[in-house]
Amino acid sequence: MSIFCIQCIKENFSETKENWTRERGKSMKILMLTWEYPPRVVGGIARVVYDLSHRLIKDGHEVTVVTYREGDTQYFEDDKGVKVYRVDNYMINPNNFIDWIMQMNFNMVTKVNQIIAEQGKFDVIHAHDWLVANAAKTIKNSYDIPIVATIHATEAGRNSGIHDETQRYINDTEWMLTYEATEVIVNSNYMKGEIQRLFGLPFEKINVVANGVNLNKFSGIDRDYSFRRRYAMDNEKIILFMGRLVYEKGVQHLISAMPKVLAGYHDAKLVIAGRGGMMDQLKAQADALGLGPKVYFAGYMSGKDVEKMYKAADISVFPSTYEPFGIVALEGMLAERPVVVSDACGLGEIVDHRETGMKSYCGNPNSIADSILELLYNPELCANIVKKAKAKVKNNYNWTKIAQDTHFTYQKAICETMAERQRHQLEQEKALKAKKAKGAEKEITNLLTFKKRQAYA
Numbered sequence: 348m349s350i351f352c353i354q355c356i357k358e359n360f361s362e363t364k365e366n367w368t369r370e371r372g373k374s375m376k377i378l379m380l381t382w383e384y385p386p387r388v389v390g391g392i393a394r395v396v397y398d399l400s401h402r403l404i405k406d407g408h409e410v411t412v413v414t415y416r417e418g419d420t421q422y423f424e425d426d427k428g429v430k431v432y433r434v435d436n437y438m439i440n441p442n443n444f445i446d447w448i449m450q451m452n453f454n455m456v457t458k459v460n461q462i463i464a465e466q467g468k469f470d471v472i473h474a475h476d477w478l479v480a481n482a483a484k485t486i487k488n489s490y491d492i493p494i495v496a497t498i499h500a501t502e503a504g505r506n507s508g509i510h511d512e513t514q515r516y517i518n519d520t521e522w523m524l525t526y527e528a529t530e531v532i533v534n535s536n537y538m539k540g541e542i543q544r545l546f547g548l549p550f551e552k553i554n555v556v557a558n559g560v561n562l563n564k565f566s567g568i569d570r571d572y573s574f575r576r577r578y579a580m581d582n583e584k585i586i587l588f589m590g591r592l593v594y595e596k597g598v599q600h601l602i603s604a605m606p607k608v609l610a611g612y613h614d615a616k617l618v619i620a621g622r623g624g625m626m627d628q629l630k631a632q633a634d635a636l637g638l639g640p641k642v643y644f645a646g647y648m649s650g651k652d653v654e655k656m657y658k659a660a661d662i663s664v665f666p667s668t669y670e671p672f673g674i675v676a677l678e679g680m681l682a683e684r685p686v687v688v689s690d691a692c693g694l695g696e697i698v699d700h701r702e703t704g705m706k707s708y709c710g711n712p713n714s715i716a717d718s719i720l721e722l723l724y725n726p727e728l729c730a731n732i733v734k735k736a737k738a739k740v741k742n743n744y745n746w747t748k749i750a751q752d753t754h755f756t757y758q759k760a761i762c763e764t765m766a767e768r769q770r771h772q773l774e775q776e777k778a779l780k781a782k783k784a785k786g787a788e789k790e791i792t793n794l795l796t797f798k799k800r801q802a803y804a
Contacts (some may be wrong), residue, residue: 367669371693375757376409376485378469378480380455382448384414384431390591391674392475392499395558402750411462411469412457413482434458437645445516448478455482455654461723463490466487469791471495471757477517480524488646493764495756496528500671504692505595508671522546529760532753534558534672535693554759559744560677570656575659578643583616585685587660589653592623597666597689599625602632602642603712604666604719609641610626611720616640620656622647657682662722669712670694677744680736682702685729687718701728701735 379400383393400410404427416422416433424431441447444647459482461497463469474483480496487494502509502517509515525531525546531553533539539553572581579585590596598619608615619642620628626644633642637737648656657663663679664687672693679686680703688694691709698704705718722729 349746374407374409374752375470376467377403377408377411377757378472378492378717379475380413380457380472380483381412381475382451382478384412384433386420387415387417391558391672394674395497395499396475398559398561398746399750399753400429401427403754406750406754407752411466413458413462415451424471428799432458432462440634444470445513449481452479452482452485452533456485456628459486460489460510464538468492471760473497473753473757474524474528475499477520477524480520480527483524484527491764493760494524494527495530495532495753495760496524497532497534498525498538499534500669501538501541501545503545504541504669504671518545525552527536528552529763530554530756532556532756535696537692537696538671554752554756556756557744557751558672559746559749560681560740562681562741562745564678565654565658565682568651568658570658571655574652574655574763577647578618578656578659579616583614584612584661585659586615586617586623586719587620587656587679588665589620589648589656589661589678590627590661590665592619592621592629594625595667595669596621596623597668597710598629600666600668600710601664601715602638603638604716605638606636607713607716608719608723609638611716612723615719615723617642618645618656618660619643620645620648620653648775650679653678654682657684660684662687662719664715664719665689665694666707666709666715667691667694674695676704677740680733680740683733684739685722685732687722689715698736702789703730703739729754733761 361692366619379396380778381392385393385397387393388732396412403410410429411432413432413434416435416774418559420433422433434451436447436454441450468490469492472483472486472492474496476499477498479744483494483496486492498521501521502514504699504797507515509518522545524543525548531542531548533542533553533555534557536555539555542548542553543550544796553555575585586654588598592598592610601617605617629642657678661684665673665676666689667673668689668691672690676686676688676697686698686704687707688698688704689709690706695706698706700706707714707718
């Protein structure tokens with residue numbers, strides 16, 4: 348928070364702050380804007396918004412989520428205290444994905460206008476990624492509500508640069524959202540450095556708040572051998588990949604590592620759980636390497652099957668080439684299975700090598716294979732890693748801590764907005780005084796001139 352902000356709050360705006368505190372207590376009215384929310388799950392944003400919203404509700408805040416309606420889901424849902432409003436898109440077909448997003452933003456603004464008219468203004472807007480940037484900006488300017496923006500990933504990071512006009516538009520929209528936001532949240536120090544470099548944001552404007560995982564996710568879930576036998580024989584060690592099948596997730600490097608893994612440990616099997624645009628390419632790669640039945644594409648998993656799959660695995664591997672954070676790694680650690688991650692981006696911040704997991708060089712199949720083989724051959728190392736990893740997740744990545752850090756960021760944004768209003772008010776008053784002083788000076792000058800003329804008349 349700037350020195351000016353703190354000074355304004357302490358010296359000049361204490362009465363407004365006291366009024367706000369008296370009216371709300373410690374409670375806030377929070378508006379979450381997101382293009383995905385369960386049961387619509389496209390990537391990791393849905394889980395973050397869901398868990399964060401429910402933790403904030405438990406802390407006594409009011410949370411309203413406005414999101415996209417998919418399929419036959421309800422337009423309104425009271426999701427355990429979280430008010431969820433869903434909007435359709437236009438009946439006309441958009442020309443492209445960018446137009447589709449813009450149409451969704453228009454409908455989000457319409458819905459928020461209705462909510463505010465019926466229930467009153469929000470204290471803060473929490474916008475998740477560029478997909479809701481235009482709605483957040485419009486609502487901010489219409490109602491003078493501060494924005495806190497979470498940048499979950501960047502277009503430049505996902506594509507190793509900007510290569511076409513669509514990517515440039517998304518990159519520019521990300522910049523606009525960070526510019527319009529009073530405070531920005533990222534989930535790792537890597538991401539803080541990335542958006543500083545890309546968008547030139549002030550260091551103090553960017554807040555690192557890690558993502559979390561539901562600590563009860565695997566409560567009461569043990570290894571289900573009947574479920575496990577769908578994917579591997581009892582003697583086979585399952586090496587699991589869970590995630591989208593896109594280039595930046597690095598599945599291609601894991602498949603390339605399998606010949607070396609199998610040469611050192613024949614009773615191993617790679618299970619790939621997920622869907623994405625690279626499915627056919629990855630299947631062709633596995634066939635070309637002669638891996639045959641040693642690689643199983645399990646497809647997309649949801650619900651309890653996800654937890655069962657983590658428990659069925661012996662090692663979870665996440666070899667991403669770009670990963671701002673990596674919730675899947677937390678899930679693998681919480682499931683009490685050793686994880687192997689690439690040393691790239693946010694994943695490298697979660698795992699301590701040979702302490703809470705194994706790291707491999709980014710994009711290096713040989714390094715991935717070495718880490719997997721070391722775990723397969725060293726049960727004692729696995730046991731130590733599992734114990735320390737679960738403790739780290741519970742201590743550092745629980746939603747109670749994350750919600751408190753997020754709430755503090757909301758407070759910063761509100762205080763800075765109040766300070767900005769105060770500064771604007773002071774500037775207006777100063778300009779008005781200067782105008783009056785100039786007018787008075789002009790009147791005195793005119794009066795003296797008149798008297799001088801009268802004296803020589």
